[in-house]
Amino acid sequence: MxxxxxxxxxxxxxxxxxxxxxxxxxxxxxxxxxxxxGGMANAEHGYEALNLPRRTDPDEIRSAVEPVADADALLTVGIGGSALGAATITDALADESDTEAIYLDNVDPEWITGHLERLDLENTAINVVSRSGTTAETLANFLVVREAFESAGVDWTERTIVTTGEAGPLRELSDRHDLPSLKVPDGVPGRFSALSAVGLVAAEVCGHDLEALxxxxxxxxxxxxxxxxxxxxxxxxxxxxxxxxxxxxxxxxxxxxxxxxxxxxxxxxxxxxxxxxxxxxxxxxxxxxxxxxxxxxxxxxxxxxxxxxxxxxxxxxxxxxxxxxxxxxxxxxxxxxxxxxxxxxxxxxxxxxxxxxxxxxxxxxxxxxxxxxxxxxxxxxxxxxxxxxxxGVNTFEQPAVEWAKKATRGLLGGGDFEEADAVAEKTALRIER
Amino acid sequence: MxxxxxxxxxxxxxxxxxxxxxxxxxxxxxxxxxxxxGGMANAEHGYEALNLPRRTDPDEIRSAVEPVADADALLTVGIGGSALGAATITDALADESDTEAIYLDNVDPEWITGHLERLDLENTAINVVSRSGTTAETLANFLVVREAFESAGVDWTERTIVTTGEAGPLRELSDRHDLPSLKVPDGVPGRFSALSAVGLVAAEVCGHDLEALxxxxxxxxxxxxxxxxxxxxxxxxxxxxxxxxxxxxxxxxxxxxxxxxxxxxxxxxxxxxxxxxxxxxxxxxxxxxxxxxxxxxxxxxxxxxxxxxxxxxxxxxxxxxxxxxxxxxxxxxxxxxxxxxxxxxxxxxxxxxxxxxxxxxxxxxxxxxxxxxxxxxxxxxxxxxxxxxxxGVNTFEQPAVEWAKKATRGLLGGGDFEEADAVAEKTALRIER
CATH class of the missing domain: 3.40.50.10490 (Glucose-6-phosphate isomerase like protein; domain 1)
Structure with missing residues (x-):
């Protein structure tokens, strides 16, 4: 540029x-x-993202993606940095692709149901992305998508690619079902991961040129x-x-x-x-x-x-x-x-x-x-x-989002969190129709 | 609310x-x-928009729309206030409709071509909206859409609804071809016109309940x-x-x-x-x-x-x-x-x-x-x-957008405008790859 x-x-x-x-x-x-x-040379957290153009191996991505390379549609289940890089690439180049790329980056039930009812699941691939493997929205959506495939009599284990960290529930699940899987590279925060497997699995399924990217x-x-x-x-x-x-x-x-x-x-x-x-x-x-x-x-x-x-x-x-x-x-x-x-x-x-x-x-x-x-x-x-x-800020962290995560978990009965109690104490000044 | x-x-x-x-x-x-x-009572410019719930006649809209009521897709050709109100309604209620609503609210050639190639024009309706009938983007797109219908052997005059002001080129065209047409109500700026024909033609084609709106x-x-x-x-x-x-x-x-x-x-x-x-x-x-x-x-x-x-x-x-x-x-x-x-x-x-x-x-x-x-x-x-x-501002005007309109026109040879000359005098400080 x-x-x-x-x-x-x-x-x-x-x-x-x-x-x-x-x-x-x-x-x-x-x-x-x-x-x-210096950060790049020492592969420090965050700075390592700027090394991706020479670290990322397109062959590894191609080989993981191979079983679903002919999919008509690709459902990427991920949110924030696990979706936006891939979506940027596949949306920008959508004219060149025969594969429809859909991003389940929200938990709106009517919207999810709309997609699942519309798609021909037999020719749809799933691309599930979460570094920790515990992102609530992504895991909830993945559970729902998996069940929809089962209900339609389609073997989701044949059609799913996992991109996640070295350990965690999604890694375990991928090992258990022997799914093709890729690793979110160490030291690369989600929003800086477009040029790793996080962004490139979807690009490859949609037939784009990883080398040129x-x-x-x-x-x-x-x-x-x-x-x-x-x-x-x-x-x-x-x-x-x-x-x-x-x-x-x-x-x-x-x-x-x-x-x-x-x-x-x-x-x-x-x-x-x-x-x-x-x-x-x-x-x-x-x-x-x-x-x-x-x-x-x-x-x-x-x-x-x-x-x-x-x-x-x-x-x-x-x-x-x-x-x-x-x-x-x-x-x-x-x-x-x-x-x-x-x-x-x-x-x-x-x-x-x-x-x-x-x-x-x-x-x-x-x-x-x-x-x-x-x-x-x-x-x-x-x-x-x-x-x-x-x-002079810490570019690679996002501490302010933790509060709401804890409160959400508390509200849904996933443990005791004082943040959840604060929700009930909301100051209201309502003007009603 | x-x-x-x-x-x-x-x-x-x-x-x-x-x-x-x-x-x-x-x-x-x-x-x-x-x-x-007071502004509402005197039907003053702008304030009149707040009278639309009792001024708008759903029957008039329904009767204009009747010839294309069975369309599979609706191409609305309009920009800004001529598109966003309609799009808000049809996107919000898309789950309830069998008609795909598409908004040509940009002049990106690849994107327009993509839509025109994908659609079955024989079952597509056109909803062209411009109060003045001279909005450059809307008229350019309408000319392109019309030609695409002609090339496909589809009579666009059978499939077009016009919403425009009392006079102007789009009104003349609509009269010449005897198209079903509706009027952008007087005193209602585009961005306040969702609850008039401007927003409701698309809602009606998509089968939504105008009375309830x-x-x-x-x-x-x-x-x-x-x-x-x-x-x-x-x-x-x-x-x-x-x-x-x-x-x-x-x-x-x-x-x-x-x-x-x-x-x-x-x-x-x-x-x-x-x-x-x-x-x-x-x-x-x-x-x-x-x-x-x-x-x-x-x-x-x-x-x-x-x-x-x-x-x-x-x-x-x-x-x-x-x-x-x-x-x-x-x-x-x-x-x-x-x-x-x-x-x-x-x-x-x-x-x-x-x-x-x-x-x-x-x-x-x-x-x-x-x-x-x-x-x-x-x-x-x-x-x-x-x-x-x-x-204390003039809520209903948008004077600052005129400069760029004149410059655009001048750049494309539509007259002498000093604004177009200013484009050539741009201060550059380019950093190249």
Whole structure:
């Protein structure tokens, strides 16, 4: 990926960052890079994620997946980092695949039932992903899916791939039934695991090119260096950090391609869960070009000066001509293409924010394919790690989610937890219809 | 809908609003309500939207839709307010319908081509919606769709319903081809038009109960009164306003049902485009329970104190039992239901934010059906209008989006616009791979 931070400069936008300030910040980037390089070299927790392009073995994934390679549909049972990386890849490349990829990343009973009733289970594969093997939502869904297969007379043990940690209930289950299984790599937090088996099993079942994904990521890894002016990922991480310090507490991620809608969700998890701690961190907002020009643009251009817009330009898409029309006022559209219109709207929207002095950054891809996606995923992970160093937070943990997990467990009778008692003590001020 | 603002009180959260402050604010709510009532009585621009439950005629919609009532798929061609209201309804109730509802609300050429190649056009209906009849994205898509029908040998004039203003190119086209057509009601901005033909044509084609939608909305309208303590919609609008004044610049909308995911998009447009002006307005962030507990919760609970979380509790869903398991550590799940798990996670997450002193508000539905959806849509519109009065902004306009429209037009050769020239003058600071 390439990154253009011109519209984030103080000469254009407010909040904005001056070239001088970026140069001073670059000294911290150099220090942070040293820390990151050291972490990678020592395979430290979290930093190890940035080694995935050369650690991940596509052959191992292919061989595990082989028994279900001809599935018409793939049910991935996982949540958060166990689903979003895979979904980003398979949704971005869905046009190229004959396999429908479905992600059971919620426990909504009606929605799950809808999927299970609709699918031809005999030609459906199951991809269950949980590092600990104890994630309540994932295990509950897996139990339900397994039962649905049994009820339909389909042997789920022939159609299931497991990706989990070295030990735990899911590992035991996989051993007991002799299921093809893969390991969530050590030292790689879920939200940084897209380029491991966690993200690539689904990509392989859907027929995508794992080597190209990893090569794109490796090319991005090559750019990591001691200066934000030499490394697109660090340019992104440092600029967003500088803008947050100057008041842009919201980061709106706006890809200009339908196929990248899920990418924005993946980014939102990566950014929020990695940096949102110690009362710090930007709030990611997800939007989509051009659709959200008719929804969020008014706010982005004329609301509070508390945000940065990140555009992702997908490069050339396969265009489709707009037929000529004699409709007055619209004849200029005839003979151009939908893709030309999309591109013009992107440039116009970017310029409209700059003209209003609103900071924005452009991430440029050269098409939406495996190589470019690999680069994008790796680049944004490296940007996040760099930002974490600059904020001085513990990028790789998410302690604040534990409270609700304990309370949930307590509410369902899974043990005594004071958190569950707090639920009953809720302060209410209800206004009823 | 019912609204519970207990967790937004200063005794629970920071930022929070004290009961005393709410009582003082209630005097402004009384004034605002008087303004709103007057606007409704005089059918003033914007306020007229709150009269829709009694203005909209379901029979007129049913009769226009009759020729395509048996369609297997419905392609709605519209963007922003011309799509999101309809999509909210048909996505929320998709389980009850045999008609697939698709929204062409973007100009991505590959995505459009994907839909047109996949669909059986002979059994597909077209619902084209644009008040002005000149919306570039909608007209470009309609031209493309029309051509695809012609290429497939399907008479599009037999399968198209038009919803547009009194005059304009789409009205002329509809007259020329004698298409069934409906009118976007006067005085109703797109984002407030869900309960008119704009939202209800799609609902009718998908077989939903228009009377129940309008009755639910009318019941909500009955609650509008001079005190936030008597009206759920005003309680929501006033509390969010008060929290924004106290530092909660972000409003995260988190429904706990997959079927309400599109509702969060609809709300995001309503809130952003209505209130995001004069450097004011909360930034809506969209999330989904329980999925985003594994993505955004860390930030919401431990990041900056700049946000409010709005939960939407869907009420009872049709549950699905989780099978018993001998997996150690997970036996507590066996025999409960996915819906029970969802509900426990919702309560736990809400309590986890309160325990961390983070403000949140609960919107309660009694199920996801036409009546409740009508109430939700109307209630959130009324909340938005009230908030607009309290901010003192022009709720019903969106002037900041004009710049990009002119620039787009100029870039595509549709006239001379200085905005298009500004695009070429972009400040670049590119970091390349």
């Amino acid at each position: 390439n990154v253009d931070i011109g519209n984030a400069l103080a000469s254009v936008a407010s909040p904005g960052v001056s070239k001088d300030s970026l140069e001073r910040l670059d000294e911290h980037v150099a220090d942070a890079h040293e820390r990151i390089e 990893l090569e794109g990521a490796a090319a991005e890894a090559e750019t990591l260096s001691g200066s934000l002016f030499d490394c697109p990922a660090y340019a992104y991480g440092a600029t967003t950090y500088a803008l947050d310090q100057r008041g842009a507490g919201v980061n709106a991620m706006v890809p200009y391609a339908e196929s990248l809608e899920t990418y924005a969700e993946w980014f939102a998890q990566l950014w929020a869960e990695s940096l949102g701690k110690d009362d710090l961190g930007q709030t990611p907002a997800r939007a989509l070009g051009v659709t959200d020009q008719h929804s969020q643009l008014q706010l982005y251009r004329a609301g509070p000066r508390d945000k940065l817009v990140t555009f992702v330009s997908p490069g050339d898409l396969e265009d489709r001509e707009i037929p000529e029309t004699d409709v007055e006022d619209l004849s200029y559209l005839g003979g151009t293409g939908l893709g030309e219109l999309l591109e013009a709207e992107f440039e116009a929207t970017e310029a409209s924010l700059a003209a209003a002095g609103r900071p924005n950054v452009r991430i440029e891809l050269e098409g939406v394919d495996e190589y470019e996606l690999g680069g994008l995923l790796y680049g944004m992970e490296a940007a996040t790690v760099l930002a974490g160093e600059l904020y | 019912n609204v519970d603002i207990g967790n937004a009180l200063a005794s629970v959260a920071s930022p929070g609003v004290s009961k005393d402050s709410l009582e003082r604010l209630d005097e402004h709510v009384a004034d605002a309500h008087e303004r709103i009532e 309008l009755e639910g909305a009318a019941a909500e309208a009955e609650t509008l009164s001079g005190s936030l303590f008597d009206c759920p919609a005003y309680a929501y609008g006033a509390t969010t306003y008060a929290l924004d004044q106290r530092g909660a610049g972000v409003n995260a909308m988190v429904p706990y049902a997959e079927s309400l995911e599109t509702y969060a998009e609809w709300f995001a447009q309503l809130w952003a485009e209505s209130l995001g002006k004069d450097d004011l307005g909360q930034t809506p962030a969209r999330a989904l329970g329980v999925t985003d507990q594994h993505s955004q919760l860390q930030l919401y609970r431990a990041g900056p104190r700049d946000k409010l979380v709005t939960f939407v509790s869907p009420g009872d869903l049709e549950d699905r039992e989780i099978p018993e398991t001998d997996v150690e550590d997970l036996s507590y799940l066996g025999g409960t239901g996915l819906g029970e798990l969802l509900e426990a996670e919702f309560e736990a997450t809400e309590a986890s934010l309160a325990a961390a002193g983070r403000p949140n508000v609960r919107i309660e539905l009694e199920g996801v059906d036409e009546y409740e959806l009508g109430g939700l849509l109307y209630g959130m519109e009324a909340a938005t209008v009230l908030a607009g009065e309290l901010y």
